[in-house]
Amino acid sequence: MASDNKKSSYISGRESRRITRFNRRVTRKLEKERADANKDTALYTTKMKDPRNVVEFDNVCTYFFSDVGVVKAVDGVSYEIPVGKTVGVVGESGCGKSVTSLSLMQLLQRPSGQTVGGEIRFNLGDGTAYNIVNTPNAIMEKIRGNRISMIFQEPMTALNPVFRIGDQVDEVTLLHHPELSKEEVKARTLEMLELVGIANKEGVYNMYPHELSGGMRQRICIAIALACSPSLIIADEPTTALDVTIQAQILDLLQNLKDKLNSSIMLITHDLGVVAGMADYVVVMYAGRVVEKGTTDDIFHHPSHPYTIGLMKSKPVVGKKVEELYNIPGNVPNPVEMPNYCYFRDRCEMQCERCHGDYPPEIRISDTHIVTCYRYFDEGEIVGYPKSVDVEAL
Numbered sequence: 001m002a003s004d005n006k007k008s009s010y011i012s013g014r015e016s017r018r019i020t021r022f023n024r025r026v027t028r029k030l031e032k033e034r035a036d037a038n039k040d041t042a043l044y045t046t047k048m049k050d051p052r053n054v055v056e057f058d059n060v061c062t063y064f065f066s067d068v069g070v071v072k073a074v075d076g077v078s079y080e081i082p083v084g085k086t087v088g089v090v091g092e093s094g095c096g097k098s099v100t101s102l103s104l105m106q107l108l109q110r111p112s113g114q115t116v117g118g119e120i121r122f123n124l125g126d127g128t129a130y131n132i133v134n135t136p137n138a139i140m141e142k143i144r145g146n147r148i149s150m151i152f153q154e155p156m157t158a159l160n161p162v163f164r165i166g167d168q169v170d171e172v173t174l175l176h177h178p179e180l181s182k183e184e185v186k187a188r189t190l191e192m193l194e195l196v197g198i199a200n201k202e203g204v205y206n207m208y209p210h211e212l213s214g215g216m217r218q219r220i221c222i223a224i225a226l227a228c229s230p231s232l233i234i235a236d237e238p239t240t241a242l243d244v245t246i247q248a249q250i251l252d253l254l255q256n257l258k259d260k261l262n263s264s265i266m267l268i269t270h271d272l273g274v275v276a277g278m279a280d281y282v283v284v285m286y287a288g289r290v291v292e293k294g295t296t297d298d299i300f301h302h303p304s305h306p307y308t309i310g311l312m313k314s315k316p317v318v319g320k321k322v323e324e325l326y327n328i329p330g331n332v333p334n335p336v337e338m339p340n341y342c343y344f345r346d347r348c349e350m351q352c353e354r355c356h357g358d359y360p361p362e363i364r365i366s367d368t369h370i371v372t373c374y375r376y377f378d379e380g381e382i383v384g385y386p387k388s389v390d391v392e393a394l
């Protein structure tokens with residue numbers, strides 16, 4: 001087994017040089033296209049499919065051009081985030097949750113990380129939208145932190161240890177509203193600190209991050225994220241570093257502020273309990289693709305994809321005694337060489353005849369519920385197939 005693994009991950013010097021040359025050629029070309037500040041607006045302006053959505057991911061493909069080959073971290077992902085709603089994104093580690101959100105912010109580690117296909121439509125609220133995939137850096141700087149903001153997993157590393165809290169919150173307002181005076185900016189920061197439940201706002205304004213507790217630091221990160229009243233807040237594991245009581249307080253706070261600002265939340269988490277309590281819609285990802293999406297009720301009460309069924313079986317239920325919690329057997333396929341059949345097939349206990357064919361289509365099984373699995377092929381309506389990008393053609 002060990003020698004098999006060694007063999008499959010072995011790359012000859014010649015192959016390695018070929019990969020390096022290929023990566024350099026492709027990423028240079030893509031970077032050149034992105035750097036064009038005078039790009040015609042028509043190339044990145046589009047229309048939402050449904051104006052009730054703030055963001056629409058449409059067959060998004062984000063790949064990493066790594067030394068061992070192309071990692072298809074996100075490959076044909078489609079889902080929507082409706083205005084004023086919370087969408088929970090779940091799935092096991094490495095399935096592409098963070099990479100999807102980083103693609104939306106254009107914060108991928110470049111030049112190796114590139115969104116090579118699909119559209120990410122962001123609603124501008126005036127009947128038009130930006131296709132973030134083609135939006136130039138100069139425009140992204142106006143959107144990031146202003147109209148879309150992000151709360152990271154680890155509040156200590158998200159804050160700069162050498163600057164006072166006040167300066168760090170002020171910076172966001174100053175950057176996006178240069179017309180405000182220093183006093184107005186400070187007043188706005190104090191207002192935000194109060195809004196996120198900091199009692200001693202004047203004191204905290206002058207403190208450094210190390211003088212605050214974990215829960216307070218995460219509140220500061222939320223204040224920074226909300227300083228410009230964004231229409232979308234991306235919360236990537238916002239409470240993983242906090243204890244359970246603080247976790248509940250932070251989630252309540254986030255939910256209340258979202259309603260106050262009429263923002264939407266993209267909530268990325270491993271914690272199904274958090275999703276059940278907060279989300280209106282849930283997207284389940286597996287190996288860089290969406291395997292199931294629907295309302296929270298659809299996913300928790302009628303899980304339909306074998307992976308989601310496994311996830312639900314593996315969560316502890318209060319009052320239900322079990323000898324051992326269920327765990328899904330097997331592993332995720334190698335991201336550099338994904339199979340051309342259902343990515344879950346090697347772990348699936350519910351396979352049928354059709355599963356030996358190509359990757360399954362997205363199938364609508366109710367108005368709100370879509371599953372990517374052959375088990376529903378005869379009863380549901382086929383919505384489409386997730387599309388990969390042929391990297392050799394780039």
Ligand SMILES: Nc1ncnc2c1ncn2[C@@H]1O[C@H](COP(=O)(O)OP(=O)(O)OP(=O)(O)O)[C@@H](O)[C@H]1O
Nearest residue numbers: 064066071073092093094095096097098099109335
């Ligand atoms: N900078 C990078 N270079 C190469 N591959 C990367 C890079 N960042 C992410 N990946 C790959 O992309 C895939 C998806 O990663 P991602 O961070 O989105 O996972 P995730 O679903 O957020 O996992 P977690 O729950 O652990 O945060 C992984 O296979 C990872 O190895």
Ligand code: SF4
Nearest residue numbers: 342345348355373374
């Ligand atoms: S398509 Fe087949 S192999 Fe894939 S999850 Fe559905 S039943 Fe399992």
Ligand SMILES: [Mg+2]
Nearest residue numbers: 097098099236
């Ligand atoms: Mg992540």
